[in-house]
Amino acid sequence: MPELPEVEVVRRGLEDHVVGRHVTRARITGVRVARRHDAGPEDLAARLHDVTVTAASRRGKYLWLALDGEDALIVHLGMSGQMLVEPADAPLEKHCHARFDFSDDGPQLRFVDQRTFGGLALSPLRPDGIPESVAHIAPDPFEPAYDQAAVVRRMKQRDSAVKRALLDQTLVSGIGNIYADEALWRAQVHGERLCSSLTKPTLARILDHAHDVMAEALGQGGTSFDALYVNVNGASGYFDRSLHAYGRAGTQCDRCGTIMRREQFMNRSSFSCPVCQPRPRRRSPS
Ligand SMILES: [Zn+2]
Numbered sequence: 400m401p402e403l404p405e406v407e408v409v410r411r412g413l414e415d416h417v418v419g420r421h422v423t424r425a426r427i428t429g430v431r432v433a434r435r436h437d438a439g440p441e442d443l444a445a446r447l448h449d450v451t452v453t454a455a456s457r458r459g460k461y462l463w464l465a466l467d468g469e470d471a472l473i474v475h476l477g478m479s480g481q482m483l484v485e486p487a488d489a490p491l492e493k494h495c496h497a498r499f500d501f502s503d504d505g506p507q508l509r510f511v512d513q514r515t516f517g518g519l520a521l522s523p524l525r526p527d528g529i530p531e532s533v534a535h536i537a538p539d540p541f542e543p544a545y546d547q548a549a550v551v552r553r554m555k556q557r558d559s560a561v562k563r564a565l566l567d568q569t570l571v572s573g574i575g576n577i578y579a580d581e582a583l584w585r586a587q588v589h590g591e592r593l594c595s596s597l598t599k600p601t602l603a604r605i606l607d608h609a610h611d612v613m614a615e616a617l618g619q620g621g622t623s624f625d626a627l628y629v630n631v632n633g634a635s636g637y638f639d640r641s642l643h644a645y646g647r648a649g650t651q652c653d654r655c656g657t658i659m660r661r662e663q664f665m666n667r668s669s670f671s672c673p674v675c676q677p678r679p680r681r682r683s684p685s
Contacts, residue, residue, distance in 0.1 A: 401460065402577055403460055409476070417508055474510070478517070494511050536569065550606060560592065586604050589671060
């Protein structure tokens with residue numbers, strides 16, 4: 400899954416190349432791309448006719464285009480979804496599932512997804528600018544609405560593993576497996592420590608690190624729209640060299656030189672340093 404920095408790259412590309420343009424025609428191919436849109440692909444295409452894109456927005460890993468009606472077009476990138484801006488006469492990608500033409504006769508917007516885990520759907524925009532279908536997702540660490548002290552208070556009350564809390568999108572959004580591992584490595588905390596066993600300053604430090612590591616990922620690769628062609632899929636290729644924990648099993652910890660380990664947690668791989676991040680003494684319920 401693309402994580403927050405990769406989704407932000409796509410959002411910036413859409414902001415630069417699509418916002419302010421008027422859609423004259425939307426073509427939806429196949430039914431899977433519209434399966435999250437209850438009324439089906441024809442309805443989706445019809446409702447995307449004659450609308451202006453007013454904003455490209457993101458909360459956590461959720462991405463949407465605000466339309467001048469009262470709706471947002473939610474873009475689920477899934478595992479391999481891409482938003483491409485291309486000349487209308489460019490060869491059609493084999494896995495292109497949606498195409499948008501604009502009144503300026505400029506480049507098309509295309510949604511391409513090899514595996515079709517992604518898709519498009521319309522959702523009403525709330526007065527606060529958040530689509531209804533995204534409203535249950537908590538603000539991410541880059542939003543003005545993000546209240547870290549409140550997140551820390553809620554975490555402190557939980558008897559769940561701290562990594563589980565970091566991945567809980569209703570608590571704080573946008574932190575995926577890669578950046579959770581990086582934040583925990585930087586904070587020198589094992590992901591299976593219970594939130595309630597950690598001090599509030601430690602919880603705040605972990606969240607600060609999560610923000611910083613994602614900000615650094617954005618700083619390294621989040622500027623070029625071309626980059627999304629290769630970078631929107633899965634783990635961020637451009638940031639791999641800077642990772643200290645994720646994917647580092649069997650290599651030396653960049654802090655202490657100990658061989659890094661891989662453990663299973665929540666059906667995913669977790670990477671940590673056995674010395675910098677000792678396991679909790681008793682195996683915590685997760
Ligand atoms: Zn270490």
